[in-house]
Amino acid sequence: MTPDDLSGFFVDPATLRRDEHILLDYSFECVGDPREAAAHLCSEQSTAQWRRIGVDEDFRPRFAAKVLDLQVEGRLDGFSYPIPASTAPTGEVRACRVRIAHPHANFGPRIPNLLSAVCGEGPFFCPGIPILKLLDIHFPDAYLSQFEGPKFGIDGLRERLQAYDRPIFFGVIKPNIGLPPEPFCEAGYQSWLGGLDIAKDDEMLADPDWSPLAERTALLGAARQRAERETGTPKIYLANITDEVDRLLELHDTAVANGANALLLNALPVGLSAARMVRRHTQVPLIAHFPFIAAFSRLEHYGVHARVMTKLQRLAGFDAIIMPGFGPRMFTPEEEVMQCVDACLADMGPIRRSLPVPGGSDWAGTLAGVHARIGSADFGFVPGRGVFGHPHGPRGGAASVRQAWDAIARGIPLAEHARHHPELQAALDAFGAKG
Amino acid sequence: MTPDDLSGFFVDPATLRRDEHILLDYSFECVGDPREAAAHLCSEQSTAQWRRIGVDEDFRPRFAAKVLDLQVEGRLDGFSYPIPASTAPTGEVRACRVRIAHPHANFGPRIPNLLSAVCGEGPFFCPGIPILKLLDIHFPDAYLSQFEGPKFGIDGLRERLQAYDRPIFFGVIKPNIGLPPEPFCEAGYQSWLGGLDIAKDDEMLADPDWSPLAERTALLGAARQRAERETGTPKIYLANITDEVDRLLELHDTAVANGANALLLNALPVGLSAARMVRRHTQVPLIAHFPFIAAFSRLEHYGVHARVMTKLQRLAGFDAIIMPGFGPRMFTPEEEVMQCVDACLADMGPIRRSLPVPGGSDWAGTLAGVHARIGSADFGFVPGRGVFGHPHGPRGGAASVRQAWDAIARGIPLAEHARHHPELQAALDAFGAKG
Numbered sequence: 001m002t003p004d005d006l007s008g009f010f011v012d013p014a015t016l017r018r019d020e021h022i023l024l025d026y027s028f029e030c031v032g033d034p035r036e037a038a039a040h041l042c043s044e045q046s047t048a049q050w051r052r053i054g055v056d057e058d059f060r061p062r063f064a065a066k067v068l069d070l071q072v073e074g075r076l077d078g079f080s081y082p083i084p085a086s087t088a089p090t091g092e093v094r095a096c097r098v099r100i101a102h103p104h105a106n107f108g109p110r111i112p113n114l115l116s117a118v119c120g121e122g123p124f125f126c127p128g129i130p131i132l133k134l135l136d137i138h139f140p141d142a143y144l145s146q147f148e149g150p151k152f153g154i155d156g157l158r159e160r161l162q163a164y165d166r167p168i169f170f171g172v173i174k175p176n177i178g179l180p181p182e183p184f185c186e187a188g189y190q191s192w193l194g195g196l197d198i199a200k201d202d203e204m205l206a207d208p209d210w211s212p213l214a215e216r217t218a219l220l221g222a223a224r225q226r227a228e229r230e231t232g233t234p235k236i237y238l239a240n241i242t243d244e245v246d247r248l249l250e251l252h253d254t255a256v257a258n259g260a261n262a263l264l265l266n267a268l269p270v271g272l273s274a275a276r277m278v279r280r281h282t283q284v285p286l287i288a289h290f291p292f293i294a295a296f297s298r299l300e301h302y303g304v305h306a307r308v309m310t311k312l313q314r315l316a317g318f319d320a321i322i323m324p325g326f327g328p329r330m331f332t333p334e335e336e337v338m339q340c341v342d343a344c345l346a347d348m349g350p351i352r353r354s355l356p357v358p359g360g361s362d363w364a365g366t367l368a369g370v371h372a373r374i375g376s377a378d379f380g381f382v383p384g385r386g387v388f389g390h391p392h393g394p395r396g397g398a399a400s401v402r403q404a405w406d407a408i409a410r411g412i413p414l415a416e417h418a419r420h421h422p423e424l425q426a427a428l429d430a431f432g433a434k435g
Numbered sequence: 436m437t438p439d440d441l442s443g444f445f446v447d448p449a450t451l452r453r454d455e456h457i458l459l460d461y462s463f464e465c466v467g468d469p470r471e472a473a474a475h476l477c478s479e480q481s482t483a484q485w486r487r488i489g490v491d492e493d494f495r496p497r498f499a500a501k502v503l504d505l506q507v508e509g510r511l512d513g514f515s516y517p518i519p520a521s522t523a524p525t526g527e528v529r530a531c532r533v534r535i536a537h538p539h540a541n542f543g544p545r546i547p548n549l550l551s552a553v554c555g556e557g558p559f560f561c562p563g564i565p566i567l568k569l570l571d572i573h574f575p576d577a578y579l580s581q582f583e584g585p586k587f588g589i590d591g592l593r594e595r596l597q598a599y600d601r602p603i604f605f606g607v608i609k610p611n612i613g614l615p616p617e618p619f620c621e622a623g624y625q626s627w628l629g630g631l632d633i634a635k636d637d638e639m640l641a642d643p644d645w646s647p648l649a650e651r652t653a654l655l656g657a658a659r660q661r662a663e664r665e666t667g668t669p670k671i672y673l674a675n676i677t678d679e680v681d682r683l684l685e686l687h688d689t690a691v692a693n694g695a696n697a698l699l700l701n702a703l704p705v706g707l708s709a710a711r712m713v714r715r716h717t718q719v720p721l722i723a724h725f726p727f728i729a730a731f732s733r734l735e736h737y738g739v740h741a742r743v744m745t746k747l748q749r750l751a752g753f754d755a756i757i758m759p760g761f762g763p764r765m766f767t768p769e770e771e772v773m774q775c776v777d778a779c780l781a782d783m784g785p786i787r788r789s790l791p792v793p794g795g796s797d798w799a800g801t802l803a804g805v806h807a808r809i810g811s812a813d814f815g816f817v818p819g820r821g822v823f824g825h826p827h828g829p830r831g832g833a834a835s836v837r838q839a840w841d842a843i844a845r846g847i848p849l850a851e852h853a854r855h856h857p858e859l860q861a862a863l864d865a866f867g868a869k870g
Contacts, residue, residue, distance in 0.1 A: 046639075049609040049820055052618065053828055059613030081516055081734055084768045105644060106612055110679050112704035113641050120701070120726025121638060124733070125759065125795065130766050174484040177541055178494030183487065203556060204481075206548050209540060242547050245680055246712040269547035269555070271706020277681040291555025295738045296731035298559070299516055303730045303738075324560065331565050333519045360560065385484055393488055 001036055001043075008050070008058065009039035011066040011101060021101035023068070023138040024118055027301060028096050029079050029131040031089035037128045038067045038098045045122030046106060065102040072096050080301040083130045097135075104139075109146035111273045111316060119304050134304045137311060141349035148276070150319040152285045153352030154345075154378060157319055160261075160285070161197050161234050166377050166409070167367070168320075168355060169197045169401055170238070171394070172384035176202030181211050185219035187394045191387055192227035192235045194398025194423075199224075200238035202384070203266050203289040203322075207243055207251065214254050221259015238287055240264040245274045249281050256283055262319075268292035268309070272316045279317025287357075288318040298331060306336055310343035314354045320380055325358030326373055327366070334373065341374055355380050362386050363397075364404035364414075364427040371408060391426045400427035436471055436478075443485070443493065444474035446501040446536060456536035458503070458573040459553055462736060463531050464514050464566040466524035472563045473502045473533045480557030481541060500537040507531050515736040518565045532570075539574075544581035546708045546751060554739050569739045572746060576784035583711070585754040587720045588787030589780075589813060592754055595696075595720070596632050596669050601812050601844070602802070603755075603790060604632045604836055605673070606829070607819035611637030616646050620654035622829045626822055627662035627670045629833025629858075634659075635673035637819070638701050638724040638757075642678055642686065649689050656694015673722055675699040680709045684716050691718055697754075703727035703744070707751045714752030722792075723753040733766060741771055745778035749789045755815055760793030761808055762801070769808065776809055790815050797821050798832075799839035799849075799862040806843060826861045835862035 030037035042065040043050075050059040076093040107113035119134050126132070150156075158164055171191050173184055188199035199220070207213040217239050224237040239260035241251040248270065252263060265275050267288040279286055296303035306323070313321050323340045324330040330337075337358050344356040356379050358370060363386025370381060383401060390397025403424040407417035418425040465472035477500040478485075485494040508530040514523070515530075542548035554569050561567070585591075593599055606626050608619055623634035634655070642648040652674050659672040674695035676686040683705065687698060700710050702723040714721055731738035741758070748756050758775045759765040765772075772793050779791040791814050793805060798821025805816060818836060825832025838859040842852035853860040 047610065047612045049611065049824055050613070052610060052614070052622070053824060053826065059610055063613040083766070084735070086768055087763045087766045089763070106639070107641065108643055110641070112677050112679065112701060112706075113639075115704040116638055116677060116701045116726040119730055120704070121724075121729075124729035125765055127764065130733075175482065175487060175494055176484065177482045178485070178498040179487070187487070203551055204541070204548075206542065206545070208543055242551060244545050244547065244711060245706060245708040246715065266547060266551045266555070269550040269706075269708075271547075271680060271704075271709055273680040273704075274706055274709060276679060280681065289556075291551040294556075294559035295554055298565075299734070299737060300519070302734060328522045328524070329562065330560055331518070331522045333521055389484055389488060391488065 001039055006036060006039045008060040009042040009064055009066055011068060013068050016068065016101055019140045019142040020103055020105065021140065022104050022143060024100045024102055024134065025136040026098050026100065026123065027133050027135055028098065028129045029076060029093055029301065030096060030128045031091040031093055032128045034070060034072050034094050034096045037126070038070045038096070041098065041123060041126045041129060042066055042100055044126045045117055045120070046102065063103060063106060065100050067098055068101050069099040070096060079131050081131060081299070088130065089128050104143050109143060111276060111312065131302055133302055134308055136305060137308050144349040144351050147315050147351065148279055148317050149315060149351035150317055150354055151279060151282060152319045154355045157285055157355055161236065163197055166405060167371065168380040169195065169398070170357060170380050170382035171196045171199055171387035171398060172202050172382060173199055174202070174384050174388035176205050178210070181216040181219050184211065184216065185223050187388055188220050188237065189223040189227055191394040191398045192224065193231060194395035195402035196387065196398040198236040198238050198262065201240035201264060203240060203242070203264065203291055206240050213239065213241065213251055214258065217255040217258035217260045224259055224261070236262045238262045238264050242266040242270055245270060248274060248278050252278060252282060260284070262287055264289055266291045267313050267316070267318065272312055275316040275318065285319040286317060287320045287322065288313045289322045290324060294324065307339040307343045310340040314344060314348065314351060318354055320355035320357050322357040322359055322382060325360040325362065326370060327360060330360035338373065341379065345378060357382050363431045364400040364424055365432055367401065367404045368408050368414065386427070386431060390423070391430050392423055396423040396426060399423040436474055441471060441474045443495040444477040444499055444501055446503060448503050451503065451536055454575045454577040455538055455540065456575065457539050457578060459535045459537055459569065460571040461533050461535065461558065462568050462570055463533065463564045464511060464528055464736065465531060465563045466526040466528055467563045469505060469507050469529050469531045472561070473505045473531070476533065476558060476561045476564060477501055477535055479561045480552055480555070481537065498538060498541060500535050502533055503536050504534040505531060514566050516566060516734070523565065524563050539578050544578060546711060546747065566737055568737055569743055571740060572743050579784040579786050582750050582786065583714055583752050584750065584786035585752055585789055586714060586717060587754045589790045592720055592790055596671065598632055601840060602806065603815040604630065604833070605792060605815050605817035606631045606634055606822040606833060607637050607817060608634055609637070609819050609823035611640050613645070616651040616654050619646065619651065620658050622823055623655050623672065624658040624662055625828060625830040626833045627659065628666065629830035630837035631822065631833040633671040633673050633697065636675035636699060638675060638677070638699065638726060641675050648674065648676065648686055649693065652690045652693035652695045659694055659696070671697045673697045673699050677701040677705055680705060683709060683713050687713060687716060697722055699724055701726045702748050702751070702753065707747055710751040710753065720754040721752060722755045722757065723748045724757045725759060729759065742774040742778045745775040749779060749783065749786060753789055755790035755792050757792040757794055757817060760795040760797070761805060762795060765795035773808065776814070780813060792817050798866045799835040799859055800867060802836065802839045803843050803849065821862070821866060826865050827858055831858040831861060834858040
């Protein structure tokens with residue numbers, strides 16, 4: 001690039017029309033001039049060729065992504081991750097952070113086109129930049145207002161469950177694979193009686209021959225209503241309708257007609273846009289599960305940060321977002337879990353808040369830690385085996401979780417509360433060594 | 436896991452019912468016993484809890500993913516990529532390869548559910564395995580036969596274009612962002628006259644306000660037919676309908692009615708399942724572009740290998756698959772490009788072959804190298820600026836590429852052929868230093 005080519009990809013923040021741009025924070029490692037690398041990063045994701053041959057024109061003022069801020073963080077001994085010698089640029093490596101303003105009229109309020117721009121060929125095949133991570137994304141209200149966002153959000157979920165000032169208690173019905181609908185239903189039913197708000201299908205269980213969704217939702221829809229009558233409390237059966245995109249609306253209708261009163265989608269496997277399609281159609285809350293995301297979010301310096309995917313799931317319209325939670329089991333630093341929680345809860349203009357559901361090997365004994373880290377009760381708690389592998393069965397497992405919350409809410413040490421609550425005591429005995 | 440728990444996740448290859456399983460090749464880095472890590476890898480992606488509490492049952496024989504082969508490749512000084520201390524298992528690290536047989540009846544012929552199983556929470560949140568890559572996937576014909584695959588495939592594309600025994604010549608109309616439909620159309624028209632088979636929208640150009648798809652396809656559809664009449668040769672206008680999933684079929688119908696006779700989808704951004712939905716509906720060839728894939732495929736030891744995504748795009752029904760091609764510009768080792776090319780061309784039971792289109796900064800001078808590496812003419816060649824940034828304009832740019840092919844086919848050195856072909860000479864002069 002010539003100096004003039006380069007300057008067309010920088011903008012003074014004071015003159016930027018903020019409502020016309022989304023802001024993108026990337027970290028990258030480059031060889032060569034960081035200013036030129038940052039300009040290429042803008043060029044490749046927007047106006048890579050900004051004029052026709054032989055025509056005096058420049059599409060950059062209106063259409064180019066532009067650098068708002070560039071920080072060179074330092075020199076590295078090499079790229080953070082080995083790059084095959086045949087493709088590695090040679091020279092001194094610098095670690096940089098950049099904030100880029102991208103004109104959203106280039107693609108409009110369309111998730112697939114947004115993804116293509118911000119984590120597509122442009123950013124990931126940028127000259128001199130083999131290592132890059134999209135760290136964060138910020139939308140102006142003018143862009144957000146073109147999305148529906150969650151239909152219910154945290155407040156709507158709480159109202160449906162009549163559950164305020166406490167976490168929402170989920171449980172993943174187990175065994176997740178292989179259990180026929182009738183015993184599967186019985187396990188869900190028992191867990192509601194024990195105190196779960198939401199009994200859910202595992203993200204791996206959808207509509208297989210051995211547990212057809214229509215049959216399973218009919219059983220669990222009826223059992224859910226029975227549990228509501230018996231406990232006098234609203235309950236949710238969260239059915240997983242993850243399937244081919246052209247079946248989703250039909251499965252939504254079947255499951256809802258059968259009494260499933262919330263639906264699970266594996267957000268990335270079906271696609272965020274398919275999730276948005278279901279959101280436009282849905283009558284019930286939609287819950288996201290996180291398969292596939294770790295494949296591009298786990299490494300510190302490469303890929304796409306998990307909080308970006310959390311924001312996009314919220315934008316797509318999920319009322320609750322299940323995400324990798326705390327503890328070494330989920331390979332996610334506490335700071336990152338909190339960033340994803342914040343992405344659910346922070347102000348996002350006209351878009352409702354999603355319920356964050358950080359999960360992973362939870363049971364009664366891990367509830368206090370999750371609550372303390374989040375610092376409020378605005379979260380979902382989602383044990384699997386902690387409820388359904390409890391020695392007393394799912395009813396006892398669910399009870400142990402509710403007892404743990406009672407202890408926390410009343411400031412009573414768990415071990416003390418367990419003395420008069422055998423389900424909690426059994427959980428401590430069975431899972432305590434692991435906790 | 437107890438020794439008995441563990442043995443339930445291993446199977447003797449001689450007794451495996453091959454037609455009931457997909458095979459998954461993973462590399463992983465683990466701490467602890469590699470056999471236990473491999474068993475967990477199976478357990479977490481299938482029957483993580485294989486019996487109810489208090490019931491004598493075992494879902495593993497029918498439903499568990501199982502280890503077919505495990506190779507411990509060696510000890511490492513640490514994980515290949517740094518893992519945050521708070522989440523890293525401590526102990527000696529071993530690099531392993533494993534082949535796992537996963538019963539496909541667990542999820543059926545559904546791409547989202549397949550993805551959830553093979554690169555979802557199970558594999559990427561497996562105890563002791565923070566570093567993992569899905570390297571390859573193999574399907575039995577019994578599974579493949581439940582997919583439509585490409586409607587046309589290479590042979591159908593060649594027949595439509597009446598183009599045999601040579602590469603298919605694509606070109607990405609540039610400037611890609613900001614150019615209004617009329618001059619955009621003129622550029623495409625000129626490129627067809629110059630010899631392109633397929634003039635295409637950039638993957639970043641879809642249906643923005645400043646170039647509505649309906650208006651653009653009407654112009655280019657008509658220009659395509661005019662170019663066919665004038666050249667006496669079939670031509671393709673490849674329109675990008677990447678958009679929200681619930682608009683795809685409508686955009687297909689609009690574009691096809693207007694004369695677009697092939698359609699581009701950004702496969703991962705719309706989702707592979709949405710692509711399959713379009714495949715079930717389409718009247719024209721479907722072409723995939725590769726945004727987002729590099730975010731999880733580039734690093735050697737983490738994520739999902741690009742050839743897996745190529746196979747899945749073929750399975751979803753793409754007739755041609757644009758992929759990162761040769762040369763350092765695309766950060767993809769030659770071996771990996773070839774593995775993706777092979778994934779398009781190799782036998783896949785009842786699924787037609789897709790045309791591989793390895794791309795990246797191509798022009799007339801890079802054609803011989805691509806041809807030599809692939810070793811046949813069964814590929815698509817897709818310059819952007821190499822045609823539309825050519826000093827003589829798009830017509831000259833397209834001619835330069837066709838002239839390069841003539842020279843290759845006749846065994847004439849490029850420089851020699853250029854002496855009597857000014858477009859080729861101009862390309863060598865303009866792009867040669869970079870080539």
